[in-house]
Amino acid sequence: MTTPTPPRPGGAAVPRSRVAIDAVAAAVGLPIPEACRPGVEANLELLASHVRRMRGEDGE
């Protein structure tokens, strides 16, 4: 049997607040049109859930 990867809580975070999203968007030169904002926020939530799972924070 292989050795499980230990959970790695912490580390870099997915931007989720409006302020954090705007800061990252400005840093990478990608303005976010208002029409895109709800969808982008939902997708960032999804990515944050994948980060938690990858790090083993959801118990797998």
Add this chain to the structure above:
Amino acid sequence: MTLWHRMTACDIARVVRARDVTARAVLEGCLADIEARAAPLVAVTQLLAERARAEADAVDARIAGGEDPGPLAGVPYGVKDLFDVAGLPTTAGSRVYADAPPSPRDAKAVARLKAAGAVLVATLNMDEFAYGFATINAAYGTTRNPHDLARLAGGSSGGSAAVVAAGLMPLALGSDTNGSVRVPASLTGLYGLKPTHTALPLDGVFPFAQSFDDVGPFTTSVEDMERVWAVLRGEPTMPHTAAELRIAGLGGRFRMNADPDQLAAMDAIADEGPLLEIPEIGRARSAAFLITAHEGGTLHRAALAKQALEYDPQVRDRLIAGALLPEAIVDEARAFRADYIARVTAMLADYDVVLAPATPGTAPRIEEPRIKIDGGMRPARADLGIHTQAITFLGFPSLAVPMKRPGTLPLGLQLIGKPGEENRLFALARELEMRGFTGVSAPAFVAETRKEGIAQ
């Protein structure tokens, strides 16, 4: 009219090479069938009749001149809308690139098929920029499954799968990043290959996530797949026999999200082979999801900054989110991947082929594009690749094979091998086809065509 194009690619090449029929006659039947029957599928984005006639005539001229016309002489085929085709813009399924400059040359895979005598007939629908498992395309429409037009064909190479499953041509090229060949192959009942990463030429293929992108063919027989594989590789391949293969099944999350028919078939094929549980499969899929999102988002960042509102909104918002993912998280995902590949490779070292479902079930209905995963309902567009994405993450080759179950919706299995060992997958697939475990069943779409007298 004899519908020669309904035969397998190998059979078409055989009759063309034997001068039983001309490549041009095969093509004209194919074009007429597309004209008559393709529209409801929403699969063909551009018919290339003029180019195809020139290629077919060139094949016939080679034969008339005593030259070898190639191992795919006169075989009509199509390509997903992300392969460069000389003289056409490569749209990658998006109106963003509809007015891009024409490609100066064919993608390398297309050039190799042409040199082998195959005839390019059409470009085919896909999820925009290959970001989806459903072929729901805001610009070109949703591709329909030939086995039930009310259902998805899967994606992102859904147009490629639909035309082959409908019998409009025996071969099409797609691309598979996280399952975009294997998912539609499963849902439309075809053979579909995700090769060892970068084993087939990617020159002239619009990228999505370069850590995982690969070219993959759809065919209706194992023999066709092997022949196309050899042509695309550009070198002779060594056949293998199934007799000495060590086979195991994959358990855990793969079995928790599977159709009972898939489980029964896997158990029967593995015989007394063990059931293996790859650890941390959910963590692996999430890491793959993150790498894909970031690479896709980064690729499109400059275009999104200028013309975000021209993208399909669902694809656009996924890409923007990916572009905002911190590099440090992606580095974590890549580090996890390197460690994970080493561990799983060691775990599977004693087996030549492992079996897994290709999709968690049959094709979802278009009006309700959701699937059951881990007991909850999830969007098909994002989650149909639950069983393929984790294999992609390992970089292993995987051949989707159609379970033989005529009269019911198609469903596929994955035969997964070690890097560079596609020949073992073909060997097992040949054996399964011969024993009747797998095989392509014609959909009602084709049967109706026959009833109406278009085929004789």
